[in-house]
Amino acid sequence: SQQGEEDPQALSIQEGENATMNCSYKTSINNLQWYRQNSGRGLVHLILIRSNEREKHSGRLRVTLDTSKKSSSLLITASRAADTASYFCATVETSGSRLTFGEGTQLTVNP
Amino acid sequence: EPEVTQTPSHQVTQMGQEVILRCVPISNHLYFYWYRQILGQKVEFLVSFYNNEISEKSEIFDDQFSVERPDGSNFTLKIRSTKLEDSAMYFCASERGGAQETQYFGPGTRLLVL
Numbered sequence: 001s002q003q004g005e006e007d008p009q010a011l012s013i014q015e016g017e018n019a020t021m022n023c024s025y026k027t028s029i030n031n032l033q034w035y036r037q038n039s040g041r042g043l044v045h046l047i048l049i050r051s052n053e054r055e056k057h058s059g060r061l062r063v064t065l066d067t068s069k070k071s072s073s074l075l076i077t078a079s080r081a082a083d084t085a086s087y088f089c090a091t092v093e094t095s096g097s098r099l100t101f102g103e104g105t106q107l108t109v110n111p
Numbered sequence: 112e113p114e115v116t117q118t119p120s121h122q123v124t125q126m127g128q129e130v131i132l133r134c135v136p137i138s139n140h141l142y143f144y145w146y147r148q149i150l151g152q153k154v155e156f157l158v159s160f161y162n163n164e165i166s167e168k169s170e171i172f173d174d175q176f177s178v179e180r181p182d183g184s185n186f187t188l189k190i191r192s193t194k195l196e197d198s199a200m201y202f203c204a205s206e207r208g209g210a211q212e213t214q215y216f217g218p219g220t221r222l223l224v225l
Contacts, residue, residue, distance in 0.1 A: 031211055042218040043154070043202060050211060088154065096167055097142060097206070099214055101154040 023089035115217035134203030
């Protein structure tokens with residue numbers, strides 16, 4: 001089964017708008033992490049939310065976690081053209097430490 | 112700010128050749144990982160390493176792959192006899208400790224097998 005599936009697969013918005021990306025998973029997790037990847041580049045860690053947390057903020061980022069629905073969302077407020085990238089959620093299951101990544105959401109912010 | 116580094120950034124090799132990908136994790140980190148990302152696909156876990164031994168590996172990590180921490184700073188991934196399908200971006204990551212910690216990724220090595 002797929003772990004960490006994001007939707008939408010692609011999102012195109014105007015600068016200044018908010019972007020919301022969703023992630024669903026299937027197993028019990030220790031934590032969920034969001035990463036950003038510019039085209040062909042490395043993975044930049046954005047935020048980690050633990051299974052006993054419901055919401056976290058970091059600058060313009062807001063992450064929620066609903067363990068009953070096995071889902072998470074990443075909200076980027078007041079988006080900028082520089083936010084254009086792929087965004088991945090990744091889960092760490094209770095049984096290990098490996099990250100299991102989703103397919104990602106390609107966000108395009110138009111100036 | 113400390114960061115994970117990887118060398119080389121790009122490697123081109125012939126099928127059947129051995130390659131060694133190198134990583135320098137963040138200095139006080141205890142857990143080390145290799146992941147790969149085939150072009151256009153999602154990031155996949157290969158192996159985790161703690162206390163000088165493999166702690167977990169995926170089905171991708173077969174006998175052609177090995178990892179080593181030859182000294183106090185480097186962490187290497189060796190592919191003994193490369194195949195065309197090994198072409199991918201390989202990422203090293205390190206974590207200070209425990210499953211509740213952030214994994215920090217290096218910039219990756221792009222491997223192309225011809």
